[in-house]
Amino acid sequence: MPREKVLLAGGGTTKSWKLLLALRILAIIATLAAAIVMGLNKETKTLVVATIGTIPVKATLTAKFQDTPAFVFFVIANVMVSFHNLLMIALQIFSRKLEYKGFRLLSVAILDMLNATLVSAAANGAVFIAELGKNGNKHAKWNKVCDRFSTYCDHGRGALIAAFSGVLLMLLVSAVSIYRLSINSNKFSNAAAVASP
């Protein structure tokens, strides 16, 4: 039966199944790490804001990720993508026999592609805001943030690196899902074309 090329006859696992599982586990680790590191990103510092006479005026300033909508979107999107991967891993492990039933392979491929675009949007939005915070913008007269809150910036950098590896992994996951969809349906449509006059 051509439909069982996605799984070996008898319910064994093919190479693409194992590859997809490994890529999904790596993608979960990357996106979850990015979400957690950015979600816990907070730094409080007491800085001298102005000087009145000889008395320095101090203020306690906090840099947290909720200040910037781009970072909030980053955390939410990474949580969503890791949840999607978790769901797909559970589906892959626990319902192996039903892989080729109905719309399953098609919806997995489409969802993987949509989640890949989501995580790429989140990572890129955050990286450009982080670049603004690191270098400032003299045209708009926005000053740097990173020279005063260096730990905040370091944690943010780590989260962004994790998110970008998540983007690459999601792209690979989508490619393997599309491949599995194509080998499953091509064999069937070829067999149907041969079978029916």
Added chain:
Amino acid sequence: MVKLTKRIGALVLRLAAFGAALAALIVMVTSRERASFFAVSLEAKYTDMAAFKYFVIANAVVSVYSFLVLFLPKESLLWKFVVVLDLVMTMLLTSSLSAALAVAQVGKKGNANAGWLPICGQVPKFCDQVTGALIAGFVALVLYVLLLLYSLHSVVDPFLLQKS
């Protein structure tokens, strides 16, 4: 007959996506405003922000790619490539739109905690043109998601959508 209308529909969709990406590119590049107060004159143009430069580059790449795919013959073996490239272009579009939107939002509302003042009050026409470019970019993105679904269908031809 159904196949012909589907194919024409896909061509129209790709032409529209090409047009939208090109429009976003042109509107962003021509946005420029000079404002002066006291003795200081400041000029706002799209090259001031790295995110807007990335937006322009990404939309240029997408426009060129759409234009080239318009001329791809129907029976070519490259259609399998087009699925993956369509996914990459969609990711490029979402990332450029997200970055430009994040920076434009800071420009419009400012960021009180970082001490960044909004600049839209001083250069309102620049802000309006950037908004227009972002809307065109969003339209291009929606059209590209539809195109991605269509190319997936036309290459893979899932058996449930096929009239057998």
